[in-house]
Amino acid sequence: MANSKYEYVKLFEQPDQLLPNTWVVVRIDGRGFTKFANKYNFEKPNDKRALDLMNAAARQVLIELPDITIAYGVSDEYSFVLHKTCTLFERRASKLVSTVVSTFTAYYIFLWSTYFPETPLTAPLPSFDSRAVCYPSLQNLRDYMSWRQVDCHINNLYNTTFWALIQLGGMSSTEAGEKLSVSLRSNGNGFSKDKNELLYSQFSINYNNEPEIYKKGSVVSRDYELVEPGTHNTASEGESMAELAAQPQSKTQAENDGKRRTKARVVIEHLDIIRDDFWDRRPWLLSNKPGKIPKEP
Numbered sequence: 001m002a003n004s005k006y007e008y009v010k011l012f013e014q015p016d017q018l019l020p021n022t023w024v025v026v027r028i029d030g031r032g033f034t035k036f037a038n039k040y041n042f043e044k045p046n047d048k049r050a051l052d053l054m055n056a057a058a059r060q061v062l063i064e065l066p067d068i069t070i071a072y073g074v075s076d077e078y079s080f081v082l083h084k085t086c087t088l089f090e091r092r093a094s095k096l097v098s099t100v101v102s103t104f105t106a107y108y109i110f111l112w113s114t115y116f117p118e119t120p121l122t123a124p125l126p127s128f129d130s131r132a133v134c135y136p137s138l139q140n141l142r143d144y145m146s147w148r149q150v151d152c153h154i155n156n157l158y159n160t161t162f163w164a165l166i167q168l169g170g171m172s173s174t175e176a177g178e179k180l181s182v183s184l185r186s187n188g189n190g191f192s193k194d195k196n197e198l199l200y201s202q203f204s205i206n207y208n209n210e211p212e213i214y215k216k217g218s219v220v221s222r223d224y225e226l227v228e229p230g231t232h233n234t235a236s237e238g239e240s241m242a243e244l245a246a247q248p249q250s251k252t253q254a255e256n257d258g259k260r261r262t263k264a265r266v267v268i269e270h271l272d273i274i275r276d277d278f279w280d281r282r283p284w285l286l287s288n289k290p291g292k293i294p295k296e297p
Contacts, residue, residue: 018091022134023084023141026100030076031127037076040119044167045159046214053115054078055218055268057107062220064103066261069285072145072273074152074217076128078104081141083288093132101130138286146274152217154192157207160214161195168203212270219271222264224291226281260290 018024030036042050051073058071058078067088071080080100082088089095105128112121135141158180165176180195199205207215271278284291 016093018093018096018132019134019136020091021084022136023138024082024086024091024096024132024134025141025144026080026082026097026130026132028078028080028101028104028128028130031129033076033126036126040116045156045163048211048213049115051075051213051218053108053111055220056111056114057104058218058220059266059268060107060111061100061103062222062266065100066258068100069221069288071220072148072217073220074148075155077148079145079148081145085288097130097132101128104128142279149217149273153215156210156214157192157195160205160207160210161199164199164203164205216270216272219269219273220266221269221282221285222261222290223267223294224264224282224284225294227283229277229280257290260293264290264293 037047037050054073054076058073058080061080062068062071065080065088067082067086068080069083071078073079082096089099105126108126108128109121112126133144135144162173162176162180165171165179166173169176171179196207199207273279279285282291
């Protein structure tokens with residue numbers, strides 16, 4: 001490209017590389033989604049169609065960006081995880097964040113009619129914001145994922161109780177909020193137990209029987225064969241596995257790994273990601289090496 005007197009404007013571009021050798025989480029959140037949910041009459045406390053749509057869009061992100069190892073979603077947010085050895089877009093924050101959020105948003109809008117066939121989208125269209133955060137250790141990453149899943153449980157238990165008071169108990173939103181607020185102030189750490197008891201005693205709702213997608217959120221990952229639990233220790237081996245994965249690969253080896261990732265099915269599950277068992281049975285999440293693809297039944 002020929003030089004021109006205007007080319008000096010490139011000097012205003014600043015480097016935005018993310019820290020090397022860190023786990024990167026790109027987290028997206030719906031913009032103004034409370035108003036958006038009301039506009040399209042999302043069911044309360046959970047709208048399965050809306051959650052399935054979020055999951056379907058996230059699944060497409062993993063299909064199009066095989067460098068993403070796992071994603072976790074709840075409500076109108078999703079967290080996409082890149083392995084610490086990943087160099088996608090040279091770890092440039094702007095490219096990484098914009099690619100993930102634009103791909104997700106595009107598929108959310110494209111797939112809308114599949115999940116809401118009788119409710120066409122109208123302007124303003126749904127949009128999402130995003131950010132990239134670096135976590136230096138596996139424990140940091142796991143604590144982040146655990147935080148999001150604990151948050152899912154806390155919020156869902158609250159919302160389930162809040163809407164039961166309104167829909168089944170005949171309270172106004174103000175009355176329901178005040179009742180839960182009083183319980184919180186008076187009972188402190190026992191609040192979760194009290195909500196469970198309230199649901200069961202007043203409305204015969206056993207919270208433990210609520211669908212797992214509501215209680216645990218959604219995990220999106222590639223479907224490799226699970227390993228036997230207890231065959232390795234996540235805490236002691238996780239970082240060393242990452243170091244081994246960071247060793248330079250031959251071009252052929254890198255291409256083969258890419259093909260195996262592309263060939264693997266991307267699945268959506270609703271699992272406990274806090275306990276060691278989840279990570280122990282999926283060592284490819286730690287090593288960034290594709291696992292063994294299950295045989296077709």
